[in-house]
């Protein structure tokens with residue numbers, strides 16, 4: 047049923063690529079071993095699969111395999127990065143600098159740390175949705191241990207200037223974490239040379255399976271003072287104990303291999319489709335606003351339609367799966383905190399929709415959405431102003 051819908055919600059999750067699925071299948075069947083079983087071939091086979099996947103994740107980040115810690119997804123990676131470092135640094139008065147445009151995962155972890163008594167400063171972006179590296183630097187205090195910023199924004203697609211923020215953190219001697227959940231596999235990333243110490247990413251945003259993600263932990267001496275979130279066996283250098291999810295990790299590795307191979311072509315194609323959508327809607331209708339300025343992720347477009355509530359469009363556009371913001375907040379009627387922090391009034395924030403496109407989006411689908419959305423907006427406007 048749902049497969050007859052046009053899927054424009056790639057930022058929420060992506061379909062599993064057939065090749066990633068094929069890479070998982072042996073580990074859901076006869077190759078069921080535990081990679082920590084060192085005394086027999088079942089274990090060796092699983093260990094080999096994890097090693098291959100680790101190399102592929104690392105390759106997408108220009109990192110070494112030892113710098114990759116497998117997790118269940120970006121939410122867990124973010125928790126490990128922020129709580130692990132701030133609890134592990136041994137400072138009572140540790141301070142965190144983050145931003146007002148984080149995904150709920152980053153935002154809630156920062157809130158939890160504030161409840162534990164840590165100091166937290168949140169830096170707003172400029173009007174276009176971009177962080178000013180000088181504003182981030184100005185928020186750093188003598189007690190600051192970590193700066194954590196979202197790299198590719200999940201609602202408006204804006205890309206943070208990691209090099210400039212990394213340089214500011216290096217000047218001030220603080221660690222930098224990047225939430226690269228949306229940008230990983232979509233745009234080139236090189237945390238080592240950008241001065242990033244920790245980076246969170248996820249498999250299911252790049253046509254890999256759910257249930258796998260990674261935290262990049264920069265190798266340096268002395269080691270980053272990360273404290274694990276849970277106790278157990280010594281897996282993942284003791285940072286993420288527990289038996290590894292081998293099938294999902296194998297699929298994640300294959301998704302990374304595909305992303306590395308196909309990124310230049312795919313990001314151009316997807317950005318072209320996004321531009322086609324924006325050009326047609328902005329050209330064919332009055333009162334359409336694009337939220338978020340370049341540089342942006344190729345596949346995310348956040349558009350506001352004057353006089354029309356996002357809810358009315360979501361209800362009226364029955365053949366299209368899309369959302370008004372992040373999947374975690376899509377059941378809520380509250381205006382998005384990300385859009386509010388761009389300076390939008392609540393009524394304007396309630397008129398915004400997020401279109402997110404990806405690997406399997408076609409020109410025909412974009413044309414259908416343009417046609418049906420244009421007709422719907424004209425119809426809704428003709429029906430009279432909606433209280434939003």
Ligand SMILES: Cc1ncc(COP(=O)(O)O)c(C=O)c1O
Nearest residue numbers: 119120121149151200227228248
């Ligand atoms: C920017 C960002 N960070 C973190 C997450 C959480 O990722 P996961 O679903 O892998 O836990 C998401 C998911 O939408 C995201 O977009």
